Structure formats: C-alpha cells, structure tokens
Amino acid sequence: MTSFEQGPIRPPSEAFSLLVRISRNCPWNRCAFCPVYKGEKFSLRPADEVLADLDAMRATFGDRPRTVFLQDANPLLTRPDDLVRILEGIRARFPRVERITAYARAHTLAIRSLTDLRRLRAAGLDRLHVGLESGADAVLKLVDKGVTRARQIEGGQRAKAAGFELSEYVMPGLGGARLSDLHADETASALVAIRPDFVRLRTLAVIPGTPLAALEARGEFIPLGEVDTVCEIQRFLLGLGTLPTRLESDHMLNLLGELRGDLPADRARLLGLLDDFLALPADDRRRFILARRLGMRLRSGQLDDPALRGELDRVLARLEAEGMDAEALFAEMRTRMV
Numbered sequence: 237m238t239s240f241e242q243g244p245i246r247p248p249s250e251a252f253s254l255l256v257r258i259s260r261n262c263p264w265n266r267c268a269f270c271p272v273y274k275g276e277k278f279s280l281r282p283a284d285e286v287l288a289d290l291d292a293m294r295a296t297f298g299d300r301p302r303t304v305f306l307q308d309a310n311p312l313l314t315r316p317d318d319l320v321r322i323l324e325g326i327r328a329r330f331p332r333v334e335r336i337t338a339y340a341r342a343h344t345l346a347i348r349s350l351t352d353l354r355r356l357r358a359a360g361l362d363r364l365h366v367g368l369e370s371g372a373d374a375v376l377k378l379v380d381k382g383v384t385r386a387r388q389i390e391g392g393q394r395a396k397a398a399g400f401e402l403s404e405y406v407m408p409g410l411g412g413a414r415l416s417d418l419h420a421d422e423t424a425s426a427l428v429a430i431r432p433d434f435v436r437l438r439t440l441a442v443i444p445g446t447p448l449a450a451l452e453a454r455g456e457f458i459p460l461g462e463v464d465t466v467c468e469i470q471r472f473l474l475g476l477g478t479l480p481t482r483l484e485s486d487h488m489l490n491l492l493g494e495l496r497g498d499l500p501a502d503r504a505r506l507l508g509l510l511d512d513f514l515a516l517p518a519d520d521r522r523r524f525i526l527a528r529r530l531g532m533r534l535r536s537g538q539l540d541d542p543a544l545r546g547e548l549d550r551v552l553a554r555l556e557a558e559g560m561d562a563e564a565l566f567a568e569m570r571t572r573m574v
C-alpha cells in the first residue's frame with residue numbers, strides 16, 4: 237500500500253513536517269470561532285491502521301522526514317498504549333526524526349495521569365501545541381472553549397511537569413471590544429503561571445458560518461478593530477512581565493509579523509515595534525493594514541516606497557468612493573487568510 241490518510245490542518249511551524257493522522261476531526265468541535273471540523277465526527281484511528289500508513293509513508297519519503305506532526309485536533313485521546321506503539325513505530329521507520337509534535341487540549345492534559353504523559357514523552361513525543369486562546373473565563377465561556385482558566389493552567393503545567401516542550405496559542409481580539417482588557421490581562425497571567433516554551437499569536441478572524449459570526453450578527457460580539465488589536469497585544473506583552481518564553485508571530489493573520497523574539501531579553505524591542513506602529517500617522521496605519529491584508533510581508537519602514545504608497549492609496553480612494561468601511565473590509569480580508 238502506498239496511500240495514507242492526512243488531516244486538513246497543521247500549525248504554521250509544522251509546514252515541512254510529515255503529517256501522521258492518528259485521530260480524525262475534533263472531539264469538542266464547539267469553539268465559536270473555529271470553522272475547521274464543523275459537521276465532522278471525531279474518531280480515533282486503530283493503531284494498526286496508523287502503522288500501515290507509516291509503512292506507506294516510509295515507502296514514499298524514505299528516511300528523509302526530520303519532523304513529524306500528529307493529527308488531528310487532540311491525538312492524546314488515543315489510549316496511551318496505542319500512542320506509545322505509534323510513537324515507537326515512527327521512531328523505528330524514520331530514525332532521522334528530531335521532533336514529534338501534536339495538538340493537545342488542556343482538558344485532556346489535565347485528566348491524563350502524569351505517569352501516562354511521561355510515558356508518551358519517553359516514547360518520543362517532544363512538543364505539544366495547546367490552544368489556550370484566552371486565559372479569561374469570561375472569554376472562554378463566550379466562545380464555548382469547553383475549558384476554564386484553571387483547567388488551562390493545570391493542563392499546561394502538567395505538560396511541562398511531564399517534560400514536554402510546550403507551545404501555547406493565543407488569539408488576540410477573541411474577547412472583542414468588550415472584553416479586550418480582561419482578555420489581555422488574564423491571558424498574560426495564565427501564561428505566567430504555565431511558563432510555556434513558546435507563545436504563538438494567531439489573531440482572530442470571524443469566519444462566516446461560525447457561531448461567533450452569529451454572535452456578531454446579533455450584536456453580542458463586537459469585533460476589535462485592527463489598531464485596537466495592536467493595543468491589546470501591547471497590554472498583553474506588558475502583562476507577561478519577565479516570563480522567559482519565545483514569542484512567535486508566525487501566522488499571516490497577525491498584523492505585525494516581525495513581533496517575534498526571546499522574552500524577556502527582547503521585550504523592549506518588541507514593545508518598540510508596537511509603539512512604532514501606533515505612532516504612525518492614521519493614513520500610514522491604514523496603508524500598512526491594507527498591505528498586510530493583501531498578503532504582503534512588509535515592515536512599516538517599507539511604506540516609504542512611493543510606488544507602493546501610490547498603489548495602496550488608489551485602492552483606499554476607490555473604497556472610499558464606493559462608501560466602503562475600511563475596518564469592515566479589513567475584517568473581511570482576514571477571513572480569506574484562514
């Protein structure tokens with residue numbers, strides 16, 4: 237057999253990883269902002285089926301893979317004995333693999349025994365990506381994340397105690413305008429309690445058809461504007477204090493792609509980047525946002541290019557003439573970047 241199954245998503249940092257699907261879809265599937273597995277049923281794949289996939293992958297890719305990502309949303313629900321077999325199967329077939337990573341729900345981490353988590357770590361599972369999204373109970377409840385702040389902290393701390401490298405995803409804008417300050421403060425303090433190795437930003441986009449879009453249509457969720465989202469990130473970064481962690485901004489949805497560095501050493505530089513953006517004249521901020529939402533990877537200094545400025549101004553003038561609201565347009569453009 238040379239065919240194998242793969243799931244629909246992986247984190248940006250796993251772009252070059254071998255994708256091994258050990259479960260299908262998401263067991264929770266209720267997060268209001270998430271469009272990924274809606275309407276799909278969760279299932280665990282039998283270990284023998286996954287091992288057959290690994291044989292097919294070995295036949296296709298040889299021993300080239302260096303990193304592996306286990307799909308889909310929560311592979312840690314697999315029985316620990318089966319997961320250990322799969323991890324050992326990966327290591328046996330791909331001896332050059334340096335890192336195996338998986339998504340994990342904090343809830344699952346909190347209910348798995350430390351003994352089982354340590355067994356998985358010893359079998360070669362190196363890194364876990366957890367969707368913290370927010371450390372504020374009010375925000376977690378609003379978006380039906382299915383986990384409390386206390387559980388998020390407990391799950392993250394257990395992953396660290398078991399020896400995993402831990403990456404926590406944070407979603408700027410998730411509290412909307414009403415809960416922005418709380419979201420920034422409580423997310424930062426939750427991370428200070430967890431002490432993850434990585435904090436990854438992935439800015440909210442309200443995707444049509446999701447429960448969050450329905451909340452917005454009813455006026456129960458007021459999205460945060462682009463500039464206010466930068467202010468929220470500034471407040472969040474200040475809240476991290478001296479936490480030692482690596483901040484990553486590796487998703488195109490993030491307005492400031494260069495907001496990455498080692499904390500706390502790079503804290504002043506990163507706060508300076510935020511200050512620089514906020515100090516831009518309003519027209520330059522709009523040009524910058526438009527360029528980013530068009531998919532350009534630029535720094536604010538690049539706006540000095542007269543040809544680029546002219547092009548962006550023509551687009552903005554056309555929108556204005558058509559009576560379009562720039563903020564609504566940016567929000568719509570963000571949905572196409574998911």
Ligand code: SF4
Pocket residue numbers: 262263264265266267270271272273309341367
């Ligand atoms: S965000 Fe993650 S846990 Fe929530 S529904 Fe989507 S895949 Fe499932």
